[in-house]
Amino acid sequence: MISKSILLILIGSALVTWIPRITPFILGKMVKFPKIVTRFLEYLPLSILFALLLETVFNAKAGHLAIPKWDIVIALVPTVITAVWLKDLMKTVVVGIVAMALVRLVM
Amino acid sequence: MKEIKTDPGYTTFRDGIKSCLPTVLGYLGIGFSFGIVGINSHLNLLEITLMSAIVYGGSSQFVMCGLLLANTSITGIVMTVFLVNLRHLLMSMTASPHFRDESLLKNISIGSLLTDESFAVFSTTVAQKKHFSLRWMEGLNVTAYITWIVATILGGLVGNFIANPEQFGLDFALTAMFAGLFITQFEWELTKNQKKPIYVVVSVGVSLYLMLFLVSSSLAVIISALVGCFVGGVMNDK
Numbered sequence: 001m002i003s004k005s006i007l008l009i010l011i012g013s014a015l016v017t018w019i020p021r022i023t024p025f026i027l028g029k030m031v032k033f034p035k036i037v038t039r040f041l042e043y044l045p046l047s048i049l050f051a052l053l054l055e056t057v058f059n060a061k062a063g064h065l066a067i068p069k070w071d072i073v074i075a076l077v078p079t080v081i082t083a084v085w086l087k088d089l090m091k092t093v094v095v096g097i098v099a100m101a102l103v104r105l106v107m
Numbered sequence: 108m109k110e111i112k113t114d115p116g117y118t119t120f121r122d123g124i125k126s127c128l129p130t131v132l133g134y135l136g137i138g139f140s141f142g143i144v145g146i147n148s149h150l151n152l153l154e155i156t157l158m159s160a161i162v163y164g165g166s167s168q169f170v171m172c173g174l175l176l177a178n179t180s181i182t183g184i185v186m187t188v189f190l191v192n193l194r195h196l197l198m199s200m201t202a203s204p205h206f207r208d209e210s211l212l213k214n215i216s217i218g219s220l221l222t223d224e225s226f227a228v229f230s231t232t233v234a235q236k237k238h239f240s241l242r243w244m245e246g247l248n249v250t251a252y253i254t255w256i257v258a259t260i261l262g263g264l265v266g267n268f269i270a271n272p273e274q275f276g277l278d279f280a281l282t283a284m285f286a287g288l289f290i291t292q293f294e295w296e297l298t299k300n301q302k303k304p305i306y307v308v309v310s311v312g313v314s315l316y317l318m319l320f321l322v323s324s325s326l327a328v329i330i331s332a333l334v335g336c337f338v339g340g341v342m343n344d345k
Binding site for chain 1: 128129130131132133136150151153154157158161162163164167171175181184185186188189192193194195196197198199200201202203204206207211214215217218219221223226227230231233234273274275276277278279280281282283284285286287288289290291292293294296304307308311312315316319320321322323324327328331332333334335336337338339340
């Protein structure tokens, strides 16, 4: 049903994902983070969401200049317009998927 | 324990489910794609379901499929997953102070299910200065978790019939969701300060592009996010 090596990979990956996720919650119970850290982290949501968004746009390999994935760039145009205009995440995702399917049909 | 008054709509578990709903479609699209990709990477339904249940990290699961197909060693895969998911450390550091007064076990349960998307919904709620309860956060997290697993199974079931989910644009659900979540957060930050969010975003963009040349993309995300925090943190509130 499940091979031993896959099981090892799953357990190992689960642990290395879980530990960084929970450590701050455990530490946060014991110590209060310095004010300066909290002040900087206030900008984390904005920063990390933008970084994650941009990362999906680029074809990147260390040592080479990142190249935009043009199909994603094109599909992003109607997606962003929908997000700004309708302010509805669900509709944004639908428009995005349809736009991408159309772009791939043509390209 | 401190009694904090919560805003209506952010109190009960059911409120949490409601707050999660806008992201549900995104999770379904990405989880469904993952199920298909997993089956086509020679994993079985049990293995992909287990992966979604215990690793629970969207992009890292796609990376794992690619590495399995490339016959990467166990340590190689685990190390890569660690790097791809390390950004959660920053998100947990940002979210955890809001749950200080809750028990250790509750804190661990919130941290265990924190994702990019649930963190984004949480952060927008914080940016809107809404008061929320632990139950609300649990509703948000658990809904996302169940959706992710169900979507994985559904994708896994049709995985033998579809080789390439990309032709349906489903993989774009990830980008679209990040775009929508980012714009919501950006607009809220702009209402508080008209210049700072722009500087933060530009600094993240420039540093991400430079970092993609120097390091792996998962590290580039972490470093550029820290640059954004630094720019936001040192600028005066004007």
